[in-house]
Amino acid sequence: MTNNSERKLQYLLVGILVCLGLLRLLSLGLYPVADTTEARYAEIARLMFSSDNWITPQIELGRPFWAKPPLSTWLSAFSFKLFGVHEFAARLPSFLLAVTIAGLVFSWAKKIKGTTYGLASVVVLSTSAVFFISSGAVMTDPALLLGTTLCMIAFYRAVDPQPSANRVWGYLFFLGLAISLLAKGPVGIVLTFLPIGAWVLIHRNWKQIWHGLPWFRGMLLTAALSMPWYLLAEQQTPGFLEYFLIGEHWKRFVVAGWQGDLYGSAHSRAMGTIWIYWFISAIPWSFMILFALFKRHTRQHVLAVLKETPSLTSYLLVWTCTPMVFFTLAGNILWTYVLPGMPAFAMLVAAQWVRAPSSAADEDDQTLH
Numbered sequence: 001m002t003n004n005s006e007r008k009l010q011y012l013l014v015g016i017l018v019c020l021g022l023l024r025l026l027s028l029g030l031y032p033v034a035d036t037t038e039a040r041y042a043e044i045a046r047l048m049f050s051s052d053n054w055i056t057p058q059i060e061l062g063r064p065f066w067a068k069p070p071l072s073t074w075l076s077a078f079s080f081k082l083f084g085v086h087e088f089a090a091r092l093p094s095f096l097l098a099v100t101i102a103g104l105v106f107s108w109a110k111k112i113k114g115t116t117y118g119l120a121s122v123v124v125l126s127t128s129a130v131f132f133i134s135s136g137a138v139m140t141d142p143a144l145l146l147g148t149t150l151c152m153i154a155f156y157r158a159v160d161p162q163p164s165a166n167r168v169w170g171y172l173f174f175l176g177l178a179i180s181l182l183a184k185g186p187v188g189i190v191l192t193f194l195p196i197g198a199w200v201l202i203h204r205n206w207k208q209i210w211h212g213l214p215w216f217r218g219m220l221l222t223a224a225l226s227m228p229w230y231l232l233a234e235q236q237t238p239g240f241l242e243y244f245l246i247g248e249h250w251k252r253f254v255v256a257g258w259q260g261d262l263y264g265s266a267h268s269r270a271m272g273t274i275w276i277y278w279f280i281s282a283i284p285w286s287f288m289i290l291f292a293l294f295k296r297h298t299r300q301h302v303l304a305v306l307k308e309t310p311s312l313t314s315y316l317l318v319w320t321c322t323p324m325v326f327f328t329l330a331g332n333i334l335w336t337y338v339l340p341g342m343p344a345f346a347m348l349v350a351a352q353w354v355r356a357p358s359s360a361a362d363e364d365d366q367t368l369h
Contacts, residue, residue, distance in 0.1 A: 006116055013119035017102075020126050024136050025095055029088030038138040042090040045076035045138070049085070055229070056236050064237040066244050070229065071182040072143040090138045097142040098135030101149050102126060105343050108153045109350070112312065117354040125346035130281030130339055141336040144188050147180030148340040151192040152319055156312075159205075159212030167214075174218035178225035186249055191340045194326060195318040202314055274327040277335040282342070285349050292352075319344035 033039045044065055047058045057073045059065040075093035083089040102122045110118030125131050134141050154173035157166070180188025200209055234241045279286045320341040327333050 010116055010119055013116070013123050016123050017119070017126060020132070021099070024098075024132065028091040028095060028136050029086060032087060033090070033138065038090075041072065041138045041140065042076065042087075045073050045080060045090060046085055048073055048077040049080040055232050056240075064240070066237070066240045067248055068140050069182045069185055071179065072138075072140045075143070076138060091136050094137055094139065094142040095135055097146050098126075098131065101142075101146055101343065104149055104153055105346065108157065109347055111157075113351070113354060117350055120350035120354045121343075121347045124285060124349045125343055128281065128285055128342055128346065129283045130336060131342055134336060134339060139336065140184055141339050143183035144180055145339050145342075147176045147178075147183050147188050148191055149343050150176030150179065152176075152195070152344070155192075155196055155213070156315060159208055170213045171218060171221060173213060174222045175225070177222045181222070181226040182229060185244065188340075191322060191326065195315075195322040198318040198322075199315050202318075203311060271329055274324050274330070274333050274337060277333070278324050278338040278341075281335055281338045282345065285345070289349065313348070316344040316348050320348060 033042050040059065044057045044059055047061060048054060048070075051058065051061065054070075054074065054077070057065040057068070057070050072093065075097075076090050079089040079092050083092070102125060105125060106118040106122045108118075109121040126135075134145075151173050154169040154176055158169040158173055177189060177192065180192065200206060230241065282289075323338050323341045327337050
């Protein structure tokens with residue numbers, strides 16, 4: 001690709017992102033809360049703001065909401081405080097979280113293969129159905145996505161053995177863990193360590209991982225940022241930890257039709273439904289990938305691109321697939337559970353039309369073998 005044609009492509013990608021961003025931002029307040037999920041979390045945030053109780057989220061005044069940690073509720077409640085109680089303020093935090101996530105993806109992809117690849121990755125991510133919808137919806141998933149995305153990008157950058165690597169990424173990894181714990185709880189930790197563990201097993205780079213992260217200080221940072229709220233929540237409403245850790249994080253997923261849900265009914269689905277959810281959530285790119293795989297020359301092109309940087313490719317593949325693998329046997333799932341893998345999927349798709357100079361790609365990959 002010549003410099004002129006690449007510059008034109010970059011302008012096109014920037015134009016698409018600007019249009020998408022404006023469309024999403026300007027539409028935040030144009031329609032009422034869309035479903036029971038939005039209505040629930042918007043009301044919980046309104047009660048937090050009006051009651052000035054920032055420790056225990058409430059589903060009704062005086063009735064605690066133990067199902068989720070408060071990070072997304074804090075953000076919506078603070079937005080209400082700044083802008084007033086309305087749909088735009090309730091949804092604005094999800095939009096800002098999505099912009100932050102897109103910025104993280106762009107920064108890392110740009111470092112790997114340049115500006116065009118960074119922009120293409122963000123365009124793929126932003127136009128996927130699940131990301132576009134959740135970027136303007138009142139729900140907990142965008143906050144979790146920020147935590148897992150920060151963890152996955154920070155980890156890969158922290159273990160880079162190059163002397164120029166920024167060691168701040170090691171601490172940002174543990175900041176991401178704290179965000180995940182305050183967004184949805186231990187499930188965020190699982191969705192981070194499963195793909196990382198699989199990748200480490202594939203490449204057997206244990207020593208590099210051990211020296212690349214500030215494990216002791218990092219775990220202290222995660223605990224200092226997240227544990228105080230858990231302890232205060234249990235102190236204010238005893239019984240919270242038992243329900244949240246055992247009910248919400250064990251029985252909800254392994255007991256089909258779990259009857260212990262205090263706030264509605266469990267979402268019972270057939271095992272493996274998460275893969276159908278992923279295909280729908282990744283539209284239009286899932287259709288394009290499926291169509292491409294039917295053509296021989298396209299399959300060969302895909303394999304050639306994936307082989308350019310095997311260490312990075314394997315990392316993105318396990319990151320993409322982890323939510324579906326983890327929730328395959330779960331009895332209670334939602335379509336948004338595929339979100340944590342979407343940034344990696346976007347980078348894999350973008351790599352199919354943006355080729356890096358071979359020397360740069362090889363140098364980046366070799367550092368992590």
